[in-house]
Amino acid sequence: MTQPDTLRGIGESATLARIFPRLPQSDHALVGPGDDSAVMSAPDSRFVVTTDMMIHGPDFRLAWSAPHDLGWKAAASNLADVAAMGATPTALVVAIAAPADSPVSLLEGIADGLRDACLALAPGCGVVGGDLSVSDTLTIAVTAFGDLSGRAPVLRSGARPGDVVAVSGALGRAAAGLALLFERGTVDGQPDASAAASLRASDPDLVAAQLAPTPPIADGVLAAQAGATAMLDLSDGLALDARRIAQASGVALSLDAAAIGSREALDGGEDHSLLATFPPGTSLPGGFRAIGTVVAGSGLLVDGQHYEERGGWDPYEQWSGGRG
């Protein structure tokens, strides 16, 4: 049996040559990859930018995530931050550091996942630059760009009493998928690839919600066009992120438990769905559905009661140190 090529075995230049053709091209690049920098078009003289890193251990387990999942999720989570401003994603730059003994197929799979997520979630968005490096810890750092097409960005601070609170995308599914993986995707407490494969077969939707989420990227622009007053992407769970809009806007968000569904839907992170507020009477665009209203006050109410659960996840305090 031949051994698979490793990064150390073929080196940086040959690795780049194998990854490069897999990456999606950007419709908005004036100068693409290959020079010291890329040059991007910014038609309305502004651009939106966000950055987010995924780290082996706290953010993913290699026994659970396929390389394609990693590229997909790295793209999707950053695209959601662009969409949450009401912008159309235009491009990514991607820095990846991997152990030298990794198979080249790891990086090929990540590149394929980046491409497929861009094609599916934000057509026209492509990779315009990057950096490959070596590290004991597989690390994927993505920076994403977006175009506002002349509109004002939708900030967290614009919610007003009387506005409708609405969400587009899943609530609590990514957290439910993660709980399932920790419950039935381990052997002797360690993440296990065979167990995860069984779960992919038995519970494909929940597992995919965690490993390769499909946030409603196009609904970000639709929300802005419909007059959204505030918006963010749900990375730390509805409860914590709703409080962020409340605090930035100097209001309270009052949510309806029945419209939300489960407790997991309130506290579970990583859905990368869009939470937005709209002026009363707005016909909600795309996949948005009403889950409450903005009221005077502060913080978060659920069925009229203040909801104080902390939610979220602190990487420094809460990562167990496990990888697998």
Add this chain to the structure above:
Amino acid sequence: MTQPDTLRGIGESATLARIFPRLPQSDHALVGPGDDSAVMSAPDSRFVVTTDMMIHGPDFRLAWSAPHDLGWKAAASNLADVAAMGATPTALVVAIAAPADSPVSLLEGIADGLRDACLALAPGCGVVGGDLSVSDTLTIAVTAFGDLSGRAPVLRSGARPGDVVAVSGALGRAAAGLALLFERGTVDGQPDASAAASLRASDPDLVAAQLAPTPPIADGVLAAQAGATAMLDLSDGLALDARRIAQASGVALSLDAAAIGSREALDGGEDHSLLATFPPGTSLPGGFRAIGTVVAGSGLLVDGQHYEERGGWDPYEQWSGGRG
């Protein structure tokens, strides 16, 4: 003796609150940090973007680099890639992953270094966004942006026979500093902080050239204004990077050994100086000095002889795995 605060001890929010006030502000930010994305101004409807990562082990040793050095070098190396397009750096986004037991002062020092490098090398450039995470391997990923003020970007592909080859900034100094650190900055083969402190006292310039380089960022715009036909930043050494201009432009670069100085100046990487070509007769701007001419052919000539040394550094093939 009180123990220093660690990231795990105070958590992500408190860490952010301590770093945030130290970061430089960008003169070009319309919406700064704190929302899902930043919004940047791009006055001529384009922006320049580049990304580069620094990893504990292959890229730096904590026994040698102070936190301030790490922030400085992460900024400087990315600013040089923006300058090499003939652009003015406008902003950075910075993702940092650090072990949970790191002292908070590590991140404070990195933030101070980012700020001081921006102030010294590219005033008006600031940090507009970022991401903090946890990792077994300290990792700093920077993405930098620049403004071309209506000019065409200076690519690697524009050199023409007859052009003057010129360089601004140090040649081989960063590599000489690294050689010195490996030679006299170790104890029993391991990077050692006391030995490095002695070297900082005895050879401050060489050590700084490696740990906190000062590339001539402003000369990038001056070169573009003077009509530079090609330009790049010297990250892999003069020989390898000169060949890159030669290949992209379909020409040969013929360099004068006496003008270059030493062999280390040809092969040593990480200076982040600017290598550019100018039409014959150009009055060389800023710190640029002539070191050769562009001729028909391919590859690199030194004193008329083809120079074939490979140069550069492959992270996958050449990193020893050492950290320290």
